[in-house]
Amino acid sequence: MENPHVLAIPYPAQGHVLPLMDLALCLVRHGIRVTFVNSEFDHKRVTESLSGEENVVPDRMQLVSIPDGLESWEDRNDLGKLTLSIFEVMPGNLEALIQKINQSDSDKVTCIVADESMGWALEIAKKMGIGAVAFWPASATQLAQKFSIPKLIDDGIISCTGSVLKNQMVKLSPNIPEMKPEHFLWACFNDLELQKIAFQTLCKTNVTVKLADWLICNTSDELEAATFTLFPQMLPIGPLLASNRLGKSVGSFWPEDSDCLAWLGKQPVQSVIYVAFGSFTIIDPTQFRELALGLELTNMPFLWVVRQDLTAETDNAYPKGFKDQIQGRGRVANWVPQQQVLSHPSVACFLSHCGWNSTIEGLSNGVPFLCWPYFADQFLNQSYICDVWKIGLGFERDANGIIPREEIKNKIEQLLTVGDYKQRAFDLKAKVMNSVKENGSSGKNFNNLVQWIKDDKEQ
Structure with missing residues (x-):
C-alpha cells in the first residue's frame, strides 16, 4: 500500500515559500509525507538560514531542489527574466525529479501541491496521473482580480495585452473594495516588457488552474466573504499559521535574530x-x-x-x-x-x-x-x-x-x-482563529483536503 506523498512547489520568492511551507507542515502533522521543492538558489538560502538548528525539519518532510535556469550570480529580482526561465527550465526538471522519486515502490508521489503561479506543475500532475492542488498564497480577492481579466477586457478597462485603457476605480462586486487599475498585479511594474510577461503568465495560469482538483487559499471566509461568493471554487483553508504555531520557521531566506x-x-x-x-x-x-x-x-x-x-x-x-x-x-x-x-x-x-x-x-x-x-x-x-x-x-x-x-x-x-x-x-x-478550528469553515475545508489526499492515493 502506498503512503500519501505530496510534492509541494512554491514560486521562488520569500512571500510564496513561507505560506506553502506552513501548509506543508500542517500536512505533515496529519501524517502525510511531503517533499518540498525549492529552486536551487532558494534551497541554498533556506538551508543556510537553518545552519546550527537541529530537528527543525520534521521526519516526514524532505527539502530538495531543482534549477530555475538562471546562473547563481544572476538577479532573482529581475522577475521577467526569472519567470521566463522558470517556465522554460523547471517543468522538465520537476518531471525528472518525480520519476526519480517514483522508482521506489513505497514512496511514489501521489499528489502535487503547486503555487497557482506555477501552473505548469499542475499540467505535470495531470500528465502523470496524480492529484493536483493549486495553492494561492495571497488574498482571495487578488486571485479574483486575476480571474476577472476577461471581464476587465470586455468592459474596456484593459486591452487584450493588459494595458490600462480606463484609469477608473474597479469594483468586482458591491462588497469587495475598489481597486485602481495601476495597482493590478501586472500593471504595477514600471517596465513595459515586464508588464507584458506578467500579464501573459497570469492569462496562462488562468487556464492551467482549471486542471486542479482543488484550489485553496491562505485566507478565511471571515476575511473575504464577498470574494468566495463571487468565485465559489476557491476554498479558504487559512490562516495557516493560526493552526501551525510550530515556533521556528523552516522557509526563511535569511538567518533570524531570535x-x-x-x-x-x-x-x-x-x-x-x-x-x-x-x-x-x-x-x-x-x-x-x-x-x-x-x-x-x-x-x-x-x-x-x-x-x-x-x-x-x-x-x-x-x-x-x-x-x-x-x-x-x-x-x-x-x-x-x-x-x-x-x-x-x-x-x-x-x-x-x-x-x-x-x-x-x-x-x-x-x-x-x-x-x-x-x-x-x-x-x-x-x-x-x-x-x-x-x-x-x-x-x-x-x-x-x-x-x-x-x-x-x-x-x-x-x-x-x-x-x-x-x-x-x-x-x-x-x-x-475560530475559522481554523475543526468545525470552522477553514478547518472543515482543510480536513476534507487531507482526507482527499489520503483517499486519492488508493485510487
Missing part, C-alpha cells in the same frame, strides 16, 4: 512599535531618514527590521546620531521570526508594507496596523485593513511623495490612543 524576543520580553506590555517591510520593499534614502526620525519622535520602544538592501547604502542611511539617540529604546535587526514577534505581548502595533503574509500574521495576533504599501496586492490589502476590517490607518504623503516624520509620529499616536482599532483587531483575531 535575540530580539528576549529584548521584547524586557519591554512593557503593549508598548512596542514593530516595523517591517517584507522581503521585497525598497525605500528611498530620504524616506528612510524620515521614518527613522519619526520613530525617534514617538519616544516609544520599537523593533525595526532593516534588510541589508532596504535602502541604498543602508549602513550610512541613518540620520546622524540616530543609533545613539535610540539606545536601549529602539532595536534594529536584519530579519526576525515574525510570527513569534507579532504574538509577543509587548507588541502594540505593526507598521507594515501590508504583504498578505504580514497581514495574516498581524490580524491572527490581534495587532492593529499602520499601512505603508509598496507594490501590487499591498494596496488592496491596505483597503481591507483600513476600510473593511477597520483595524489600521494609512499615511498621507507630502508634495514630494514623502511620508514626513510628524505624520509617522501622529498616526502611531492616533492608532494607539483614538478609536477602537485594538479592540476591532482583537475581535477579528477571535473570528479567524
Whole structure:
C-alpha cells in the first residue's frame, strides 16, 4: 500500500515559500509525507538560514531542489527574466525529479501541491496521473482580480495585452473594495516588457488552474466573504499559521535574530512599535531618514527590521546620531521570526508594507496596523485593513511623495490612543482563529483536503 506523498512547489520568492511551507507542515502533522521543492538558489538560502538548528525539519518532510535556469550570480529580482526561465527550465526538471522519486515502490508521489503561479506543475500532475492542488498564497480577492481579466477586457478597462485603457476605480462586486487599475498585479511594474510577461503568465495560469482538483487559499471566509461568493471554487483553508504555531520557521531566506524576543520580553506590555517591510520593499534614502526620525519622535520602544538592501547604502542611511539617540529604546535587526514577534505581548502595533503574509500574521495576533504599501496586492490589502476590517490607518504623503516624520509620529499616536482599532483587531483575531478550528469553515475545508489526499492515493 502506498503512503500519501505530496510534492509541494512554491514560486521562488520569500512571500510564496513561507505560506506553502506552513501548509506543508500542517500536512505533515496529519501524517502525510511531503517533499518540498525549492529552486536551487532558494534551497541554498533556506538551508543556510537553518545552519546550527537541529530537528527543525520534521521526519516526514524532505527539502530538495531543482534549477530555475538562471546562473547563481544572476538577479532573482529581475522577475521577467526569472519567470521566463522558470517556465522554460523547471517543468522538465520537476518531471525528472518525480520519476526519480517514483522508482521506489513505497514512496511514489501521489499528489502535487503547486503555487497557482506555477501552473505548469499542475499540467505535470495531470500528465502523470496524480492529484493536483493549486495553492494561492495571497488574498482571495487578488486571485479574483486575476480571474476577472476577461471581464476587465470586455468592459474596456484593459486591452487584450493588459494595458490600462480606463484609469477608473474597479469594483468586482458591491462588497469587495475598489481597486485602481495601476495597482493590478501586472500593471504595477514600471517596465513595459515586464508588464507584458506578467500579464501573459497570469492569462496562462488562468487556464492551467482549471486542471486542479482543488484550489485553496491562505485566507478565511471571515476575511473575504464577498470574494468566495463571487468565485465559489476557491476554498479558504487559512490562516495557516493560526493552526501551525510550530515556533521556528523552516522557509526563511535569511538567518533570524531570535535575540530580539528576549529584548521584547524586557519591554512593557503593549508598548512596542514593530516595523517591517517584507522581503521585497525598497525605500528611498530620504524616506528612510524620515521614518527613522519619526520613530525617534514617538519616544516609544520599537523593533525595526532593516534588510541589508532596504535602502541604498543602508549602513550610512541613518540620520546622524540616530543609533545613539535610540539606545536601549529602539532595536534594529536584519530579519526576525515574525510570527513569534507579532504574538509577543509587548507588541502594540505593526507598521507594515501590508504583504498578505504580514497581514495574516498581524490580524491572527490581534495587532492593529499602520499601512505603508509598496507594490501590487499591498494596496488592496491596505483597503481591507483600513476600510473593511477597520483595524489600521494609512499615511498621507507630502508634495514630494514623502511620508514626513510628524505624520509617522501622529498616526502611531492616533492608532494607539483614538478609536477602537485594538479592540476591532482583537475581535477579528477571535473570528479567524475560530475559522481554523475543526468545525470552522477553514478547518472543515482543510480536513476534507487531507482526507482527499489520503483517499486519492488508493485510487
